[in-house]
Amino acid sequence: MAMHFDITDFRLFINIAETSSLTRGAERSFLSVPATSNRIKNLEDNLGMRLLERSPQGVTLTNAGKTYLQHARIVLAQLEMLTGELQQYAIGLKGQFRLQANTTAITEYLPPVVGDYLKTHPDVHIDMRERLSDDIIRSVRDGSADLGIVSGSVVTDGLQSVPLVSSRLMVIAPIGHPLLEKSEVFFKEALQYEFVSLLEGSAIHVFLSRAAAALHKPFTIRVQVASSDAIFRMVEAGAGIAVVPQAVYNRLKGQQNIGSCGLLDPWAVRTFQLCAQDFEGLSAFARDFANSLIAYYRNPLPPALPA
Template identity: 30%
Template sequence: MIRRIDPYSLRLFVAVVAEGSISRAAAREHIAASALSRRIAELESALGVKLLVRSPKGIELTLAGALVQERGCRIDKDLQALARDVQGLDGQVNGMVRLCANMSSLIGFLPERLHAFGTAYPAVQIAISERDTREVIRACLDDEADVGVCVKMDAPPGLESWPFAEDPLIVVMLNAHPLGGMKKLRFADAMQYPLIWVHSGGALDSLLRGQAARLSSDYTPQVVVSSFDIACRMIEAGLGIAIMPQSAATAYAGARKFSRRPLAEAWAARELRIYALRKSPRHRAVQELIEALKK
């Protein structure tokens, strides 16, 4: 007869596979690496098979481990969903809502709306993760996020969406820059000067590279950085100019030394939207958060 399988140990095993490392999984799940290793050993003992092979290069799944990882993901999602649904049965708005959002929405719009929501619904916990727009959509589709906020995309039929905010792209530069005297700039004007790119591989990066390719197939940005605040420091140091969402420019380039000019192109009029997996009925805490975030 098979021994009892602990759902928490199963969750930890799934985390180890996802992270490819016991230490990284332990950090992610806020547990000591030694305790996590013990949990995995107990799970292997309960199943009577080895699930992982440890080596200096990391971990490898056995055939049994691959099967447990696949089924374990589904079981963990079902258990989390069960907990959220049960928490909503007493008529109160409580429980956990998983919110996944892109960088610009987290910088410019979400903090204040989340604070207001938390004041109205103090019993609701919100687990926030930052991801690129495409990853936000994927997380909603895979039911890894209850609510997603990101740049408007052609979303699959399985998702519902609602307006969140307008966040147009603008050009940020120092006041003394030659383009500073213009009221509106074309992308071609900005490309005549060293450009600072943000978040290589992200939605904004892909958009700008696509537009740059239409104008100059061999264009290469001057500097590539990981965040908008770093981009503003590069601008401040005189290394170039940057195209970024208005929300980010307001947060990081509000000092008088910076000039901010709108882009003339229609594609610069970015819209942020709320996304959620189509469900009926939807957990009340999730629905209330969606209502609170709508524009």
């Protein structure tokens, strides 16, 4: 039996899978719910198999649906790559690539490279999302991200990866705080105090919450803020202590009433890696960005002195 595939079906199915809902998938695809239901029914009839299981709670993918989703993402990614390759021949055609990175990479390591890249690629849009490293790896593997920047001991098997830079997590506290009597502490020692943290859902907040859970200790947050600058202001004001990357500390340590000590936990020293399914298989503009990022951190500024 011949199987016929349709780009609109691919996009619609991805939207349904990502929202676990026919209704929200229809909204994302700018289709009515009846039209969406009809397209999915015709798709399943054409393939001769069920792709979705429907329930009052939403929809879930069958095994066939999971396979269809994986290849739909790959096909659409290939089409985006084709668009990128043809960009140099078309006037006004815009390109796009999808980049996922954790909090530190987005705030500290990407800005100088992104700024220079966009000056030389004004018609390229970077779809940049903040994610945890494990989630980034899954996105790159399944094709929903072209490039990912991950850190720590996350397993990158099956992907190509290039190390960029290493960073250490540090504890910051007001001058005179008991933790600052040592130059280095374990995270479990810091957990006896209240913290200033980024908002729930930020990659570093989730990371530290998981680290505390692994130690079977509460991660007590007194104040949540939206930026690293706000963290430093709150710590300086005595609202709590915080854990920040050394790159953030080096940029913001001008505050006179804040001190720091290093974290001794093995996970506190993190190497950032750039990952892709295949660097040579990227679109031209995504490959240019990857090359720019790698070149920038192969010739970095002199390293900061250790804490």
